[in-house]
Amino acid sequence: MNAQTSFPVFVTAGFLIWSSAFVMLYAAASAGCAFGWQMEMVGPLSLQRLVLLGVWSVHLAAFVPLGLALRRRGSPGDRRSVFADAPFWITGAAFAATVFIGVPGAVLTACA
Amino acid sequence: MSAPSDTHPARTAGDPAPPTSPVALHKALDAIWRTPPGWGRLSAVNHTVVGRRFMLTAFAFFTIGGLLAMLIRAQLATPHSAFVGPALYNQIFTMHGTVMMFLFAIPMLEGWAMYLLPKMLGSRDMAFPRLSAYGYWCYLFGGSILIVALAVGAAPDAGWFMYTPLSSRPYSPGINADVWLIGVTFVEISAISAAVEIIVTILKLRAPGMSLDRMPIFAWYMLITALMMLFGFPPLILGSILLELERAFDWPFFDPTRGGDPLLWQHLFWLFGHPEVYIIFVPAAGLVSTMIPVLARHPLIGYTAIVASLVALAFLSFGLWVHHMFTVGIPHMALAFFSAASMLVAIPTGIQIFAWIGTLAMGRPRLHLPMLYLLGFFFVFVTGGLTGVMVAVVPFDWQAHDTHFVVAHLHYVLIGGFVFPMLAAAYYYLPLVTGRQTVYGLGKAAFWLIFLGMNATFFLMHLTGLKGMPRRVHTYLDAVGWTELNLVSSIGGFVMTMGFALFVVDVALQRRYGARTRRDPWQAETLEWAIPLPPTSYAFLSIPHVDGRAPLTDAPQLGAKLAAGEGYLAHARNGWQETIAVEALSGRPEQIVVLPRPTLLPLVSALATGVFFVSVLFKVYLLALAGLAITVCLLLAWTRAGGARSDIGPLSAGRGLLLPTHLEAARPPSWWGMVFLLLADGTMLASLLFGLFFLAVIASGWPPPAGLDGGVAAGAALAAGAFLAALAGRGALARARRGASPSLLLAGAAAGGVVALGGVAGLVPALPDPTTHAFGAVSTALLAYVGVHAAIGLLLAVYGLVRVRRGFVSARRTSDLSIGSLWHDYVAGAAAIALATLFGLEGMLAG
Numbered sequence: 001m002n003a004q005t006s007f008p009v010f011v012t013a014g015f016l017i018w019s020s021a022f023v024m025l026y027a028a029a030s031a032g033c034a035f036g037w038q039m040e041m042v043g044p045l046s047l048q049r050l051v052l053l054g055v056w057s058v059h060l061a062a063f064v065p066l067g068l069a070l071r072r073r074g075s076p077g078d079r080r081s082v083f084a085d086a087p088f089w090i091t092g093a094a095f096a097a098t099v100f101i102g103v104p105g106a107v108l109t110a111c112a
Numbered sequence: 113m114s115a116p117s118d119t120h121p122a123r124t125a126g127d128p129a130p131p132t133s134p135v136a137l138h139k140a141l142d143a144i145w146r147t148p149p150g151w152g153r154l155s156a157v158n159h160t161v162v163g164r165r166f167m168l169t170a171f172a173f174f175t176i177g178g179l180l181a182m183l184i185r186a187q188l189a190t191p192h193s194a195f196v197g198p199a200l201y202n203q204i205f206t207m208h209g210t211v212m213m214f215l216f217a218i219p220m221l222e223g224w225a226m227y228l229l230p231k232m233l234g235s236r237d238m239a240f241p242r243l244s245a246y247g248y249w250c251y252l253f254g255g256s257i258l259i260v261a262l263a264v265g266a267a268p269d270a271g272w273f274m275y276t277p278l279s280s281r282p283y284s285p286g287i288n289a290d291v292w293l294i295g296v297t298f299v300e301i302s303a304i305s306a307a308v309e310i311i312v313t314i315l316k317l318r319a320p321g322m323s324l325d326r327m328p329i330f331a332w333y334m335l336i337t338a339l340m341m342l343f344g345f346p347p348l349i350l351g352s353i354l355l356e357l358e359r360a361f362d363w364p365f366f367d368p369t370r371g372g373d374p375l376l377w378q379h380l381f382w383l384f385g386h387p388e389v390y391i392i393f394v395p396a397a398g399l400v401s402t403m404i405p406v407l408a409r410h411p412l413i414g415y416t417a418i419v420a421s422l423v424a425l426a427f428l429s430f431g432l433w434v435h436h437m438f439t440v441g442i443p444h445m446a447l448a449f450f451s452a453a454s455m456l457v458a459i460p461t462g463i464q465i466f467a468w469i470g471t472l473a474m475g476r477p478r479l480h481l482p483m484l485y486l487l488g489f490f491f492v493f494v495t496g497g498l499t500g501v502m503v504a505v506v507p508f509d510w511q512a513h514d515t516h517f518v519v520a521h522l523h524y525v526l527i528g529g530f531v532f533p534m535l536a537a538a539y540y541y542l543p544l545v546t547g548r549q550t551v552y553g554l555g556k557a558a559f560w561l562i563f564l565g566m567n568a569t570f571f572l573m574h575l576t577g578l579k580g581m582p583r584r585v586h587t588y589l590d591a592v593g594w595t596e597l598n599l600v601s602s603i604g605g606f607v608m609t610m611g612f613a614l615f616v617v618d619v620a621l622q623r624r625y626g627a628r629t630r631r632d633p634w635q636a637e638t639l640e641w642a643i644p645l646p647p648t649s650y651a652f653l654s655i656p657h658v659d660g661r662a663p664l665t666d667a668p669q670l671g672a673k674l675a676a677g678e679g680y681l682a683h684a685r686n687g688w689q690e691t692i693a694v695e696a697l698s699g700r701p702e703q704i705v706v707l708p709r710p711t712l713l714p715l716v717s718a719l720a721t722g723v724f725f726v727s728v729l730f731k732v733y734l735l736a737l738a739g740l741a742i743t744v745c746l747l748l749a750w751t752r753a754g755g756a757r758s759d760i761g762p763l764s765a766g767r768g769l770l771l772p773t774h775l776e777a778a779r780p781p782s783w784w785g786m787v788f789l790l791l792a793d794g795t796m797l798a799s800l801l802f803g804l805f806f807l808a809v810i811a812s813g814w815p816p817p818a819g820l821d822g823g824v825a826a827g828a829a830l831a832a833g834a835f836l837a838a839l840a841g842r843g844a845l846a847r848a849r850r851g852a853s854p855s856l857l858l859a860g861a862a863a864g865g866v867v868a869l870g871g872v873a874g875l876v877p878a879l880p881d882p883t884t885h886a887f888g889a890v891s892t893a894l895l896a897y898v899g900v901h902a903a904i905g906l907l908l909a910v911y912g913l914v915r916v917r918r919g920f921v922s923a924r925r926t927s928d929l930s931i932g933s934l935w936h937d938y939v940a941g942a943a944a945i946a947l948a949t950l951f952g953l954e955g956m957l958a959g
Contacts, residue, residue, distance in 0.1 A: 004697050007324070015427035022431045022449065029446045034809045082325035082416045089420040097428065097456050104448030111443045 010087035014094030056102035140684035166223025189602035209272025234319025247302035249718030254298030268292035333398025351380030371886035410475030421460035454504030485536035496524025517577025547646035548626030561611030568604025637662035654679030823878025830871025837864030865906030
């Protein structure tokens, strides 16, 4: 796939990861509070916190292959085109948004 | 009323006779494309006519909504006001919000999109003109239900977001809430149809050479908006259906005493409701991005950054819905996720604002009237955005929630983010619509009245809110200190109304007395200014080839050349309405699309749909079923005018280009339409599943007292039937493409549909009673969803057989089968998910 034909994939992949992270963090927070995961300790962390950190980490890790694939993809002649630039910017924004969105799960009290 | 020429002949000459002159070609094309006069106007499907109707009707509803706002301000102008009583006041504020959101803002943007997009993209019409017309009539009839109810005193009165349990039967026993649920759902048919149409038009019906990165920026904005509509509206439609089922049949989706939860309604509503804010703002921002470069005389700065920010905004806007629910008792951590997303979404919006400011700073702005409105937009919208960041912060929201501060915020966002850009665009595009020059005297006075009146009304409302005045109260005591602020707000409201009245007078005068304008009076860069003014019925006499983002800047004489027939399709062939479809990414020409001519079918279909909705409203369910059946038959009748009984082969598109017609293309626009329709459909299914899991985890009264009672064999039959239909549908398509007869496999697909429906019927007795617990209600709704889809699949299989027997299918002409195959695949997937959910959840609950 060159930069043009891969455009739909790369222009959406980053924020699809963010969407998945967002939904799963909200679902895990809600389910954890409903089922009392915050009361069960796994080492120094509650099961609730462990699940949230796990969900967050997996989604952050998903950006690694995406970033590598972005670097590998072909580039059109005109470097300053939407096809060339937009996927990089969008993926970068999605990564930053995924970092930001997971912070509450790492630091806030779970079920107050 | 369809013209006989819609049925395509067996074979046409590859090259039509060249036109004798541009004038002769104009007459020939106009005879093909024009809407008939008199009663024939009811058959209009042309994008210029339907788009204009959407905008005019939306403005009529805006006037009604504005008058209701005046009644609200008259009531609140003084304490202890006896102007209207509390019951009527409830109807007035509910209808004000409902009219403005559902009957004004969304349809107005649909109208702009339909009117402008084909002209901007270098196409002669939208992808599905009859769908445009059908959507318009559904909008008009659905909106009329709401307005008639208001006139007879039976309007909705539970607030424009219809929170349960207030809107549930015990607390709203009258027909008022049903009017909202039925009327709004009817109107939303037009939103979904418009979304599908806009997406397919932008992706496929562009001028040759117009790759995605050469599209006018407005097309990017509308593409993103339409995608958001596709995913945003299904949760609302689902929520409305569920609430109507609860009110009519006592299925307790939202009843906490029987496993339901009122918060489920809030989730479904705001899953739609917050993206809706951006669905309203983004098209208006698209118009801003279109006008600013022209008015600033400088190319738009940051085209790529704006595209990237739009993609980010589209995703982020779906992560904000709970910020409308910060005070309902959700754990703080969950609130923090939504608070974070609410702050993040300000960034892409900010990028656009900086791009606009940068463009203005780099250019030489002309302070014409549209620019005045744009400056008003900047001030008002940025103010609304800043208060938006304030209410995104949870502790502040707890203080300001449900006060007039929020009312002020949302009006700054919506009037600033939608009304001001619309007014700017109205003046900017007035020469395009009317073909007349614009004089700005009255318009400037109207601007200042609207701008000052708006700020007087709503800026002070921030203060009234901070002083503690709640929303939706019909009166207040003098002693609480809100009197002066409310009085000035009311005076401001009336000043703003005078401004809008002056705007109407101004536009009417301009249209009546304005001098004729020349083509492209703004020296703009986009293709809508390359057509004759006012627009002809066919828009482009010949279709351009596009080599850059600013075709009129690159070739200032492009309009004249196209009018001389120097582009594609400069002919009138077979009485066909022809335009070109391109490969979605590259803009490489791909097919000649032959569009349908004017027909009464959309109007008649919408009337039959109206019979269905009105019958449901009055609970005459047999008549509703009849209305539904007639609607389905009429929608199938749309296909009678299309198709060909023999292969046509490649045809000349002019300039040496040979293209197949869409009838012989592997993926015609209708195939893409089905893809996007199924995405919306899938969102509805996902919303229903979300509802089930939400109730199972959050609601009280779970696990349910009764689960599934057997049903394994019936479930297996449903799965087997659905997969048989999908496999047979694929096989039929493959055989047809090889030139073999697909009839036997289509019969297999139909048989699969029958088996699947049998499985659904067999599962019904296994489900718990839908009135005793929410699990029974949701699982029955889930099964009904699959059953309806399986029935449509059966219909499509039989339809495919009929089309094959009548000669409409060949190795080249397979679109009837490929669309059916898509549907069968979806039904198989939906059945598998539904069965896995039902039996999986049953197992978990039992465990």
